[in-house]
Amino acid sequence: MAASTEISQLPTIVLPGQSIVPTTAAVPGPGTLVSSVTGSIHSTILGTPKLTTEVGAALPKLSIEPPSAAAPLKLPDVGDNVYARVTKISRLEARLEVLGTEDASGGGIGLAGGSEGWGGVLRKLDLRERDRDRAEVGKCVRVGDIVRAKVISLGDQSNYFLSTAGNSLGVVVARAENGELMAPRSWKDMVGLRSGCIEERKVAKPL
């Protein structure tokens, strides 16, 4: 009930620095900040405010939707799922290029700065959950594969540390040696769509 009365009061457009609701009415979500000056929730970007009530939450969450023309500027955070392309593999680790972060609904969204090379490192021990010291990089990912991975650390100056340990994480899109697309066959191998060739991968459980 309280949420519906607040919704009627929300402005259509908010600007950075605009006070929207007091902290007693909502919790801050993406695009908002609790101001140290007034103690209310402020917008930090241009957009339209939206209140969403999650199941079991006492207060609705206030988030700001940016204009559709603007590229969403969401950088990966620890715990986020990201999509990344493998660019280089070695015995100890795979190097990846982070393409985008996955939002709560499971859809990938674009990354700030486009393809300007947010790097990721997938170390051998983070490839899978079980029997991790026997995992081999070349049998889990190949160059060109697209993987869904979890950010486990902000890493060093240019690379995020990623992990594919988990059922829902691993290779999502891959091409076989002859260039044809492959489909998942089991958690550890994929099958070519035309020739039926089988290659080893750490496969993500299809959504």
Place this chain on the structure above:
Amino acid sequence: MTDRRRNNGPSEGTLPIFYPDEPATTLPAPRDRQPDELRKFFLKTSLTPPASGSSYLELPSPPSPTQQSTLKLAVTVTGPRPLPHSAPFAPQARLTTELKYAPFAAQKRRGYIRDGGERELATMITTALVRSIVLERYPKSSIEIMVTVLDCEDGPHGDVGVLSGAITAGSAALADAGVECVDLVCGGVAGLDGNGRVVLDPGPGECTAVVGVGYLAARDEMTVLWTRGGMSVELEEDQMDIGGETEMERVIQAACKAAREVRKVLNEAVAEKLVVELEEKENAMRE
């Protein structure tokens, strides 16, 4: 096949601008506005497509281009993007600003290499804008602001106007890029004219002393302060007991007032993009 070794001029040719031998700065135009009246200005965002965000600011042109000049600024924001490999890990974003006068910006031609004055202005713009950005939301990334001054006011205090305009346009470009900010920053200028009267947004050669500020209107905070010329910092005798303000404080207050006026235009310019988008969506729904 085009000739790529030589820098050939445009095929149609252009006419060079000739200025009179006597520079106009000796003859400041009389003020035709109220002391607290600002000049109208034009501000628009998203005019440079490849940049993450951009804005363009322009003051109205004077009746005669040879007599005095106006202000034209183009600001682009790039990023947030990864730091170069040589940079160490940083938990916050790094903001860098570059400012360049176009060679034709003032009556005296500028060089192609940045000089000290341009670097000093860039540092002040960084100080003014960095306080408004929520830097923690962008770990190990860099945000770059590039200010190009296409036309500027001549005269002893012209660069204070450039600073104020660049702060306003820079904040609009940051908001256009979707960079998270605690507030929009506005630039405001006020000055003392020859009779010791406080005037807002002085034109070229109008004032003996000027103050430029970067101001967060929603939080009532100042992010940068630049004073030029002589102002009294001591209370006059009759003001001592009643808690009056010194001359300098009055000018600073006036500059903040000018910034609050600028904020109205800045708000509309930043929101314009979304207003247009919502209108289009509404029209599409109706059809």
